[in-house]
Amino acid sequence: MRKRFLAELVVPGVDWAVPVVRHCIGRTLTAAGHRNVDNAQLVVSELVSNAFLHSRSARPGGVIVVEIAEIGDTLARIEVMDEGAGTIPHPRVTTEDACHGRGLWLVQQTAARWGIYRDTLGGNVVWAECSTTDGPTTNVLDAPTRAREM
Numbered sequence: 169m170r171k172r173f174l175a176e177l178v179v180p181g182v183d184w185a186v187p188v189v190r191h192c193i194g195r196t197l198t199a200a201g202h203r204n205v206d207n208a209q210l211v212v213s214e215l216v217s218n219a220f221l222h223s224r225s226a227r228p229g230g231v232i233v234v235e236i237a238e239i240g241d242t243l244a245r246i247e248v249m250d251e252g253a254g255t256i257p258h259p260r261v262t263t264e265d266a267c268h269g270r271g272l273w274l275v276q277q278t279a280a281r282w283g284i285y286r287d288t289l290g291g292n293v294v295w296a297e298c299s300t301t302d303g304p305t306t307n308v309l310d311a312p313t314r315a316r317e318m
Contacts, residue, residue, distance in 0.1 A: 169240040174200055177234040179216075181225030181250070189216050189234050196236055197244055202300035207278050208236075208244040211296045214271040215248035223250035223292060239297065243280065247295040249287060 175196045179185035190209045197205040212234065219225050219232045233249040272294075275282055279296035287293050 169243075171237050171239050171245065174236045174238055176236075179232050179234070181220050181223070181227070181230035181232050183220060185220065185232060186213055186216050189213075189232075193234070193236055193244075193246065197238070197300060200238055201241070202238065202244060203302045204300050205244070207298040208246060208300060211275050211278055211282075211298050212236075212246050212248065214275050215246065215294050215296065218271050218294070219248055219250035219292075223253040225250040227251075238300075242299060242301045243297050244300050245295060245297045247293055249293045250291050252286075252290040252292055 175192070177189055177192055179189060190213045193212045194205045194209050197208055202208075216232055216234065224230055225232045230251050235247045235249075237245045239245055275294075275296055279298050282294070282296040284292060284294050
């Protein structure tokens with residue numbers, strides 16, 4: 169399948185960046201002809217929130233970089249790069265009444281595939297591929313999840 173770069177967004181590591189990125193990703197995918205962008209918008213919201221909450225990108229002057237590409241006509245690939253943290257992101261086990269801690273679990277359940285690696289500058293890159301079709305998506309609950317660490 170062909171992969172085609174669509175856009176790159178560089179936003180400050182602040183909470184208001186989440187809805188801005190969500191909106192831009194939705195508009196970009198829609199303009200590229202994708203019919204269902206809800207999953208991609210949900211995933212990018214979670215990934216940018218995590219970058220803001222858990223990385224050095226939230227320091228004054230910190231940034232989060234988001235890249236969006238399409239794979240064929242039915243998948244969007246989202247990559248969210250932060251300025252690094254002391255740990256590699258991973259899904260957490262939370263209690264039923266916890267208010268936080270479900271972001272990567274939600275990404276895992278929504279994306280067809282996802283993963284994590286460190287970039288050459290020590291930042292974390294979390295990527296996800298989401299279906300953008302109107303029909304049934306890849307059965308994400310049965311799809312393989314490949315988290316890659318470098």
